[in-house]
Amino acid sequence: MDAVIVIAVFLVALGLPFALAGMWWWFAFWWAIGATLGATEIISKVVTGRTISQRFWDWRKKATTPKWKIWLIFGGMIFFWGYLLCHLFLGW
Numbered sequence: 162m163d164a165v166i167v168i169a170v171f172l173v174a175l176g177l178p179f180a181l182a183g184m185w186w187w188f189a190f191w192w193a194i195g196a197t198l199g200a201t202e203i204i205s206k207v208v209t210g211r212t213i214s215q216r217f218w219d220w221r222k223k224a225t226t227p228k229w230k231i232w233l234i235f236g237g238m239i240f241f242w243g244y245l246l247c248h249l250f251l252g253w
Contacts, residue, residue: 164202164212171195 172195179187205213221231247253 163214164199164206167214168195168199168202171198 172192175191176188176195179185179191202212202214205211205216209216211219220226244253
């Protein structure tokens with residue numbers, strides 16, 4: 162169920178604004194990403210019994226998982242989303 166919520170929020174937060182703005186290529190892009198995310202979630206759930214989010218949470222909570230790896234992923238995501246925002250809104 163968590164995967165369904167994440168995908169719905171993803172598509173509403175990223176797809177809907179672009180659709181309302183009439184930016185159909187961006188709308189299609191976010192829906193393609195959402196479809197890929199959805200397919201990955203389904204495949205992971207069928208194969209492992211856990212969604213990719215659940216698998217990440219399990220990995221993150223393991224006592225043997227080095228904290229620097231968790232922060233590396235977190236930092237990479239912040240860097241990517243931050244850069245995308247600067248790229249689109251500041252023209253970088």
